[in-house]
Amino acid sequence: MALVKTLANLKSVQILTNKLAALSVVQQNGMSMYPPYYINPIFKKDAQVELFENGEAQKLAHIPTKAALIDQTCSIYYDDDIRLFRNYIMRSGRKSLARELLDKAFEKVKRSQLEKFHKAKTEEDKNKIVLDPREVFHMAVDNCKPVLFLTPIKRGGVKYQVPVPITEKKSQFLSMKWLIEAATDKERTVHFPEKLAYELIDASNNTGRVVKRKQDLHRQCEANRAYAHYRWS
Amino acid sequence: MSVITRILDKNVVKQLPKRAAAYYSNKPNIEEDIGEFRVLYLKTSKAQAFTKKKYQKPEVLPPRSNEMPVDQNWGNVWPGPRTFHPATVPLPLRQGYVSKGSPPDKYANAELMKIPNFLHLTPPVIERQCAALKKFCTPWPKALSNDELCEKHFPFEVISSNYCHSSPSIRDPMARIVTIKFKLNDLKFDEKSRDKYLRLVGDRYNSETGYVTIVTDRCPTQKQNYDYAMYLVTALYHESWNVEAWEELKTEADMEKYIWENNESKKSVEKLFGKNSEDIAESKQYANAVINFMNEGESDYTLANYGDSVRILLGLPAKTNVL
Amino acid sequence: MLKVVSKEVLGARLPKNIRALCVATHSQKFRTSEDKPSYHSSSNSAQYYKIPQDIRNQLFAHGGIPKSYNIQTKSFAETCLMVREPSLDIINCIKSIDYSKPVNRFVLYGKKGSGKSLALAHVVHYGLETGHLILHVPWVGQWMRYCKEYSNSELKPGNVDINLDAANWLVHFKTQNAHVLSNADLVIGQDYVWSKREKTQKGAHILELIEHGISRVKYASSCVLGLCMEIKELSKKGKCKTMVAIDGYNGFFYPKTRVYTEKKEMVPPSKVTVTEGFLEVTKFDWNNAVCVLTVDEIASAKEDQLSHMPKYLLGKEGFEHLDPFIPVAVNEYTDKEFTSCMEYYRERKWVQPAPGQDEELSFLSGSNPYKLMQICAGL
The missing domain is CATH 1.10.455.10 (Ribosomal protein S7/S5)
Structure with missing residues (x-):
């Protein structure tokens, strides 16, 4: 019983930490279809390589991510x-x-x-x-x-x-x-x-x-x- | 033995709780109430609650297949076509698809019941049936020992269906359809007659298998349709050998394949060199390239071949491959 | 040439995010200083050579270089062509031709935007350099599908004239062949009677015929027809060697045109006066000449642009007219050619250098020269 409780607590804590982590990357949009804890996609090749190098990728992999828009390409000529x-x-x-x-x-x-x-x-x-x-x-x-x-x-x-x-x-x-x-x-x-x-x-x-x-x-x-x-x- | 246990089970064992309930129930003392009216007891005690009838699931006996000897005569167990019955079939069959889990087993499997089974036609049963029919059969002719000989002596294949009816009429309109199949190469043609035959026959010839299939159903009876099909076969063959007057008018545009000799290409080459094509060196390989190009269709490969052959014909240097 | 270019590269303002810098020595591989096509060989393959401005004006003032490429040459302040395999192949064959034998016909074919017209331009430059009389039709579609004016022919009843276009073409012919036409030997072999008062005598110089067509636009189409016949005769006699270069030759055989009679009925190409001249000139019954033709999908209507292959585009009639001809394929850029093109664009400051650029652009464009040009325009 106690084990179940601690497990449940652990899970909720995990979700909470995830949301907190997401909040740091989140972009507010009142009309968005996505819940607020969703993070923006990282679609540029060099940005992705960087994430893997400094270990951020491991954290971000477990956070729900929005889908990349059709405009957001990994082309070298992409400019926001x-x-x-x-x-x-x-x-x-x-x-x-x-x-x-x-x-x-x-x-x-x-x-x-x-x-x-x-x-x-x-x-x-x-x-x-x-x-x-x-x-x-x-x-x-x-x-x-x-x-x-x-x-x-x-x-x-x-x-x-x-x-x-x-x-x-x-x-x-x-x-x-x-x-x-x-x-x-x-x-x-x-x-x-x-x-x-x-x-x-x-x-x-x-x-x-x-x-x-x-x-x-x-x-x-x-x-x-x-x-x-x-x-x- | 099982029958006795069944009866005992039904009449004694099942009744025990009822009887026990009846025996141990809190029934009121009859001596006390003799002479007086029966008293209605509204309060239900635990014993009285016992008497409520419980639904008893009918006991299912173990399947018959558990007690089947391995060397039994299966023909007797399943003598005729029958819907699949799981308890009778001693096979661990599984049929069907479930997204999570294994295919369902044979008990209460509608799929197994829906599909036709041929459990009544196992090899030993068929052997027995053949043995029984043998006395009505003649032996297979020795001269038809293999497939090629069968095809050689019996080139025609006649296919027709007969139907059994249990309705006011014994006739079925589908029974009149007759199909005749034979190989085109069994007939003798020359080039022109073969071309004419193929044009007459059209779709009925399958170029991949080489069979001509003639299906007739325009007459009401099967015999009439068969006669008509035979007539068609004869008529088509003789017509293809027949040369009409208007066939001489066949133009280049009607030709089914490109023949270099009849075409502009040959004339151009002859005019170009001012001699007959036989006298021109390299004209043969050029002709072949053009024929290939026209018959096989235009593609990079055939076009490149054509180009190479023209270069040789006109004496120009070959194409250089620059990397 | 080399000095000037390296100055431009080194002295230019360096872009911000440059990681792969084009070294001056490396960038010279895509250019060659040899500007005479007769000296081009397979060692010059995938290299750009510059056409001097005066030659460019002489050859292509009235057409010959595709419109989009023309705009590019203005921005680059020079006219450069890439030396590619198809044109090298044709030039090589022309060098080994026996001019006493009947005319050879070369047909350039390829997908849209693969470089057929520019290959033809390269061959035309070679023709000019070797003293050929150039009979160059820049784009047949211009006549058949976008003619400026059409009218019923007077001299050939039943035919339709496209006089304004014919007159323009005569001007183009005159400018291109200024050097050859000065030869006094080129005289016409028969009388041309235009009307009761106008007549061009037999024995007159061919320039008179051309001038007549330019000044009297009414007879321009018939002049073009006459000119083609005369050139044929002159070549047979050995007075000049001709190069016939026609872009979009399948336009003469495509059944639908936008040329109409006065009753607004569509006229097939065979009924247009000028067609006859160019069909005559692409036959093999003369010598001392060479024909280089292009078949292009774009010369037909969009719904019929099913294949780029010559037999489909020429049709039965066209193929029989040209058979036997030598088909020359113009393919997309090879890796070497693609790199060379990108180097050229970078050198001309058309595209800013960026890492991974070549790879991405080769995928986006499919190595198609025209698509590459379109994509690089917006970068």
């Missing part, structure tokens, strides 16, 4: 940010179209950068031109990330636009969203990948509409800095 951007481009669930558009945009970025590269005369100029479209993309997103943004806060019946610090994730989201918005705002004869390519190149050079929009936001925040204390009222 690019995947996120592709999802933002996608409409009506047409992921293949989103992928094509982004591929074409990267192709266009490459071609126009190569054109500049071949035109540049000096070594210095050539070195300044970034030829990797993914790097251009990362630079563009980085350059468009706002540091503060305005939230409406109601004080005394009036809604004030208060400058407030922004989380990393939201900042990245805004940057990507603005880039896509700028790319869709075009003439009918111009194709989305082309426009997006130009926007990306401009943003990576710290010029263009999107960077201007970010700078406008920063200026607005600067202008409204008097209301900053309304955050805590």
Whole structure:
């Protein structure tokens, strides 16, 4: 009887420790089909090799894991940010179209950068031109990330636009969203990948509409800095 | 012996508890209540509860197969076709599928009961039956000692079914179907007549086995269908040897295989070299390559062969293999 | 050549996550400095050679290099072709041809995107270098399926003309063969009467015929037909040696076209005026020439693209017309060719170097050259 009890205790303790271990890796998602103690899958080859090397794999093998999404490949060209951007481009669930558009945009970025590269005369100029479209993309997103943004806060019946610090994730989201918005705002004869390519190149050079929009936001925040204390009222 | 124990069991042993209950029950003293009315006892005592009848499962005797001698005459035990009966069959059979566990045993096994069994046709029984029939049979002819001789002397195989009915009519419509099978190579043909025969016969010829199968069922009786099938066999054979006037109009497109001599390919080669194809060196291997290519179909291999043969024909260097 | 390239590699901005660096000496294996096709041999196999810009403009200004590859050459700022087995094979055979014998016909075949058109381009360059008169049709599908304009033929009643395309082709022919056409010996052998007032005399130089076709677009198709016949005659007489190079030859035998009569009825290729000329020119009843043709699935409609094999694509008629011909297979990249292609892309800064890149891309593309190009575009 006592043995059974201790065994039962042991099992519950094990489950508890598992859940605690999972909690450290868990990503909260209120709408997820999975219970909260499920951990995200590790699908990249080098990450998996690392886990086996430092012994983490042994622990994680006993924790329930979510299934990897179809996008999450072990390709060497996998990039989380690019995947996120592709999802933002996608409409009506047409992921293949989103992928094509982004591929074409990267192709266009490459071609126009190569054109500049071949035109540049000096070594210095050539070195300044970034030829990797993914790097251009990362630079563009980085350059468009706002540091503060305005939230409406109601004080005394009036809604004030208060400058407030922004989380990393939201900042990245805004940057990507603005880039896509700028790319869709075009003439009918111009194709989305082309426009997006130009926007990306401009943003990576710290010029263009999107960077201007970010700078406008920063200026607005600067202008409204008097209301900053309304955050805590 | 078993009968006696059975009777004893039923009448004495089983009744013991009842009788014991009746004997030891808390019955009221009759002398006390004589002259008075019977008293109704509402309170049930333990003894009275005894008298409740318990369902007794019918005793199942051990199976008969336990007491079967090994050298018994099985033909007497199972004389005719019968549904499988587990107690009578002294075999440890298992039949069926259960996802967890072993196949179920023979007791209460519906599957074993459903399938037809031939326990009434064991070899010793068949031997006995054959021995009984032997006096009605003639000996097997010595001239048909093996299969090849049988096929040689009896090339036709006639298949028909007869049915037994216990209904108002003894006729069964399926009984009229007659199938005749014979080997195509048993008939004598030349190339043209063989081709014509195969076109006439169509699907009825199985090229893998080499048999022609003719099935007839258009007449109401079996005999009529058999006569018709025989007529068909004769008619097809003679028709295939018959050459019609319009057969001369057979064009290249109707040909079943590619013949180099009749085709454009030969004409092209002759025009190319300006001589007859016999005079052109290497034309034979080229012709063979083309025939192969056309008959076997286009593939990397046949195309490569064709290419090599053309190179030889035209005197060009062979294909270099660059690694 | 070598110096310039190594400067580009060493002086270029090094990408971030580079673990397998392409060493300058190693990267030279995929290139050869030999830019004359007649000197290419199996030792140059899987190597890229550069076509000088002026030759490129002369040969391919009006077509010959596939559109997608054209865009690539603009981005790479040079036109390079890979020396591969099929074109080496054909060039080797052409070198050993006896020009007094009847014409040999070579047919390049292969799956979609395996490199047939570029192999043909390589052979055409060889033809130019060895002084052949090049009769090059860049893509038959352009005429049969995407013709700019069609009209009923005046000079050949019952036929349909595709005059704008024919005129464009005459311009293309003229640019390609500028060096050979200057030869005064090339004269036409018969009178061409276009109308009551227009006539090209017998004995006139062949350029006159071409000019007439370009300026008088109405008669362009008939000019093309006449030109083919004349070139045949001239080659027979030994005045010039010709190379006929046609991409998508099965387009002349595919029964469905997008050329219509004025009543909007579909015209089969046999009723298009220009077809006759090119069918004549691919027969074997002349000499002093060589024919290099390509059969391509893409020249037929999508529902009929069942096989890439020449007999299926040419049909019975086409096969009998060409028989006996030498089929030359154009296959997917071998390992060596694939590595060479990837090295070239890396050198041209088209693809950033990354470890395990070659392996992954060879799986994704199946070593198909076109698919590889498409995949690398987005990387």
